[in-house]
Amino acid sequence: MLIGFIFMSCEKDSDKIIDVNISYPTISNPLRSPDTVYTLSGSPSIVVATSVDVTSEDAIKQVICSLIDSKDSVIGQFQMLDNGVSPDTTANDRRYTALIAKNGFGCLIVGGYKLQYYAETNEGLFSNIITTNMQVRFSNSVAPVLSNPVLPDSVVRPTSGQFDITLEITATDANGQCDVSFVYFDAYRPTGTYLGPIPMFSAGGSLYKFINPVPPAVPDSLYGYYKYHFYAVDNSGLISNTIIDSIKFVRP
Numbered sequence: 001m002l003i004g005f006i007f008m009s010c011e012k013d014s015d016k017i018i019d020v021n022i023s024y025p026t027i028s029n030p031l032r033s034p035d036t037v038y039t040l041s042g043s044p045s046i047v048v049a050t051s052v053d054v055t056s057e058d059a060i061k062q063v064i065c066s067l068i069d070s071k072d073s074v075i076g077q078f079q080m081l082d083n084g085v086s087p088d089t090t091a092n093d094r095r096y097t098a099l100i101a102k103n104g105f106g107c108l109i110v111g112g113y114k115l116q117y118y119a120e121t122n123e124g125l126f127s128n129i130i131t132t133n134m135q136v137r138f139s140n141s142v143a144p145v146l147s148n149p150v151l152p153d154s155v156v157r158p159t160s161g162q163f164d165i166t167l168e169i170t171a172t173d174a175n176g177q178c179d180v181s182f183v184y185f186d187a188y189r190p191t192g193t194y195l196g197p198i199p200m201f202s203a204g205g206s207l208y209k210f211i212n213p214v215p216p217a218v219p220d221s222l223y224g225y226y227k228y229h230f231y232a233v234d235n236s237g238l239i240s241n242t243i244i245d246s247i248k249f250v251r252p
Contacts (some may be wrong), residue, residue: 025056025119025127027063030114032132039140041175044108046136049087050115051097052080058121063096068138069184070111070235076102080117107178110136111235143238144180146230154248155214157223162215169243171232172206182210183232190249192222200230214249223249 032050039045048069054063063080080098084091087099100115113134119127150168165225174177183202187195200208225246232240 003218019230022125023057024125025054025058025060025121026231027052027054027117027119027130028125029053030115030130030132032134033052036135036137037113037214038137039108040140041108041138044105044138045103046100046108046113047102048100048115049097050080050100051088051095052117052130054082054094054096054119054127056119056127057102058123058125061120061122061124063098063117063119065098066116067100067102069112070109076100076219086192096108105192107176108136108138109140109178109235110141110175138175140175141234141236141238142174144232144240146171146172146183146232146240146243148231148250149243150243151228151245151247154250156250156252157214159216159252162213164211164213165247167200167210167212167228168197168203168206169200169208170206171208173232173234173238175234178208178238179234180206180232181235184231185210186229188227188229189221189252190226191221193221217249223251224250 017201030050030052032048034048037046038125048067054060064205065080066074069075069078074172078098078100080096081088082092082094082096109183113136114131115134116129118129121197133139146169152165155165171180171183183200184197185200186197189195200210205207225248230243
């Protein structure tokens, strides 16, 4: 006798309805004025009007513009509105506007900033993110100034082991100490061989240092006067005065 078995599975009806017609908001066409922000180093501020188009089938909860500095840190978030109140020109035209205003900087770092936009609906749906680049410059920008080089006149190379010598220099900037971007020196052997740009590191305030190990050496080419050309560069790319100095390396 054949006995047939019929297996039937029962699925519980879900009480959750999946909406396949979810519509996310979109933003487009970001504009700003001015294109480049110029400010004074003595009282730095960033002021720019910006707007963006928002398309959404659902009600918009908020449209946010974030101000991001040249070190990629968010330094402010601003609500964008479509209410016809200045700087917005027309209410309910889906063009959202904000005045981005930031001041009170202890020391403003100029350079490439960003404006980043997004929208959110009342249902908690987020739009795409748009990021635009913006330059912030000092209208009274000046180059950094180097002074007070400190390095030994001569160094006796050891016969074994090694020891360190320290090179120091002072780098200042009338636009603020944070405007000093890079301090370095070009080094040349007594033969004239270029050793490349060598960075110096902040020791606090306006003082920059480089610690150089001195090992033993046999070739005559490693004895004599090493030349050092010191430079500083600010965030706007302006180069300081040049200070040239030397160290005589002698045999023990």
